Amino acid sequence: MATTTAAQRRRRAREEYDAYLATCPSRQLLDRLTDKWVTLILSALADGEQRYSELSRTIAGVSQKMLTQTLRNLERDGILIRSITPAVPVRVSYQLTPLGRSLLPIVQSIKDWAEQHMSVVQDARSRYDAAVAS
Amino acid sequence: MATTTAAQRRRRAREEYDAYLATCPSRQLLDRLTDKWVTLILSALADGEQRYSELSRTIAGVSQKMLTQTLRNLERDGILIRSITPAVPVRVSYQLTPLGRSLLPIVQSIKDWAEQHMSVVQDARSRYDAAVAS
DNA sequence: TGTCGTACTCTCTATTGGGAAGTAGCGACC
């Protein structure tokens, strides 16, 4: 089938790209931390285990779909553990593994940087926008 | 026009969400660091200034559009400086500001974590995939 | 005259993410 050629080329290219990423650990982790919700979930779980519904309340703005998807990915990576309690309505709770907890200092350092430098960034933005507008 | 109602509701919700984010500095910064290319650009510029074409070669896989877009955002935030040399073909080079350099330790810590823990993550993934397949 | 190099910019298509509605399993209530 000649019609598959373009799709094959794309897939091939994608695989090569993925293979390239696979050779660099920092890029692989980046794919994980680059997800907006990952860092928020990690901070939410910093103080101990949380249920699915608690997480979705804590992390205001996350859709159920994304929460589930991100949690699955993190479970797959061994960063958190999903445990099911077969109670009346089933309870599912999530907690960090030691590996997950080892990521907390990084999340914390991002938070600290933000708190220290956010006003400088705000000023820079205002200045830039004013310069562009003129 | 009744037809704009849905769009208005969406915009309204978006604004409320943005307002919510605005109150939390770590979320604002997250929007910045959460961008896949930001961390890569920061590492690329760690050793000094780079030209546009050098960056696009260093950061294999970035599209021109995304590179330009990300550089503009970082410039706006005061994280890097864009300087134009009006030579024969124009030269544009980018370098980190002190603010940008203050972000480097965070990028570095991500890299370090990755190098130390990537194999553990790989193992966890294999185990998870095997468990799901069975 | 035309083509080359740089740094974009534009357009079109593929992928991703959000919102809302649907599902499963079971207890409780009428």
Next chain:
DNA sequence: GGTCGCTACTTCCCAATAGAGAGTACGACA
């Protein structure tokens, strides 16, 4: 005994976003 409600998802649809690749502006040089 039917259906209502709870939790934790899952699915579908559509809008927003990312990426690929072609086009643009500029002046030098052959």
